[in-house]
Amino acid sequence: MPDLPLDQIQGFVVRGYTHPRARHFMINIPNASAGKKFVVAVTPMITTARPWSVKPATCCNIAFTRDGLSALGIDVANSGLSIEFVEGAVARGTTYVNANRDLGDHGTSAPGNWILGLGTSQVHIILSLFALDAGARDQGTDTIASMMTSAGVQQLGYQDSDDVLGDSRIHFGYHDSISQPNIAGAPPRKIQDDQPVVSTGEFVLGYNAENSVFRAGPSFDPANGTYSAFRILKQDVDAFYEYLNAAAALYDLTPEAVQAKFCGRWADGTPLVLSPETPDPSVPLNNFDYSKDKPARSCPIASHIRRSQRRNEDNQQHRLLRRAAPYGPPYVPKDGIERGLTGHFICSSLEMQYEFIMTQWVNGSGVTGLSRDPLLGAIDDASPPRFQLYWKEKKSTLEDFGRFTTTRGGAYCYLPSISGLQKLST
C-alpha cells in the first residue's frame, strides 16, 4: 500500500468535505501569461489532502480542461494525457454514440444546449469553492474574483450547489453520497464500511490500479494528479414525484416503494437487500452485497445502485468518487425553478470508470438489456423505459416513465497535483 503524499494531492480526491455550500467558477484564460499569473495566485488557496485539526470555513480545488492546459502552453496531445481527456467530453459524448457507447448527451442534453460556456472551447478552468455557509462562500467568491481581475482571466459564470436539506439529500428525495470507494493508502473515511479497498491508482495517477496495472500521469505531472468528469445534471423533480404516485396507483405499489426500487435504497438510505419492505434505520447503510439476492427480488438489477456499483457482481475497476451535491432550493411542486445535481466525478481513467459506468451500465446492456437506469439513464423513444421489480413477491413491469435527468453541462478535467500546479504556472 503506497504511503500517499497527502500534501501533494488535491483534498477532494481522497475525502468528501461535507461543506454544504459549493460554487464552481467557469474561467477562461485569454493568454498564457494571464493564466499562469492566476494559477500562481490561486495555488496557496488549494486544499490538499493533508488532515486538518479544525475544519476550514472554505476549501478550494482546481480543475483544467484540455483547452485550459492548452491555453497554458501544454501540448495536450503529446504529454501523456489520456485519449479521452484529449478528445474531451463533447467529442466523447457525440462522436462515439451508438447502441453500446452512449454517454447520454443528446437530445435536450446535447452540448449545444449546455450552460456557462460548457461544451465550447471557452471553459479552461473549473475552480470549485466549498464553504460551511453562504457567508463564507460569498467571502471566498470576493477573494477569487479579485484574483481573477488582477491576473486578467475572465469569469464565464458559476454554478452553485447547496446541500440545504442536510445528509446530502438530493431532490429526488434520497440520502446520497453513502457509498464511496475506500482508497488504498488514503486516510480512512469517517464512516467505515466493509467494502473492499480499491487500489490507489484507480483514483490517483502515478500508482498501481487494480490488477497491478500502473496508471501513469502526464509528463508535466507524473504523480498525484487525476481526472474528473464535471457534470451539471438537471433533475425533473415534478415529473419524478408525479410518476411515483402514478405508478403506485397503476401497479398497486406505494410511491415510496417505487422510489426505493428505482434506486436500490429507501429514501433514508436503507439498502433494499437488507430491508426489502420498509426503511430500517438500524441496518448499516453500506455493509452489503448482492450475493443473497440472486435472482434479484429485493433489489432490482435495473436499479440505480445495483447497476452503477456492482459490488460482488463485478471487480473494482469501475468505481467513481462522487463529489456532487444538489443545486436549487428545497422542492416545491411546480414552482418552475430548475433543480439538479452538480459536481465532479473523480477517477484516474475516464474511459474505464466514468465512461464505462455511463455507457455500459447506466445507458448500456452490460447489466440489463431491458432498459436504462431509471434515475440517470437517457431514456427516450429509441431506448424506452422498462423497469421490472418485485414487491411482496408480485412482479411489475413499469413501462411508462420518461427521462428524469438531463445534462446541462459537462467537461472532462485534469486535476493536477500541487507540484503539477506549480509546473503549470511556470
Add this chain to the structure above:
Amino acid sequence: MSAATPVQNPLSLLIKLKKGEKPVSLVQNKAKFPDILHFAWTISLADKGLERTILLTTVYDGDFDVYLDKFIESNHEGFDLLLPMVEDGPPVPVVDNRKAFHDWVRKNNINPLPVFFSAYPSMSVNDIQNC
C-alpha cells in the same frame, strides 16, 4: 432497446496454431467467464481443409471492446498459455498488451452475414440469471 437490435452479439474468431502445436479446447470448464458471456465453444477446422485452425465462437452482451476487456480480466491466465502457440498471436502477458490483443481479435474475427437471430433480443446474461 428496440427489439430489432439484440443486445447479444456474436464473435467468430479464427485461431491458427503454430506448426507442431496441437488443437486444444479453449473453453476450459474451470475458467471464470464474465457475466456478459452467454455461450462459448470451439471447433477444429482441421478436417475442413484448414490445418491447425480452430474456430472460437461466442455470444456476448453489448460492446465488443468491453467484452474483450472483461474476457481478459476473467481469463488472462488462459490467454497467456494459448497465445504463444498461435501464429501471429499478440504478445503476452495479455493484461499488459490489451491493444495488441484487441487488434488481433478484430483482425481474426469473421463478421457474420446478416441476420443475427435472437429469440430474446433484450435479455442479457444478467437478466436471464435474475428471472
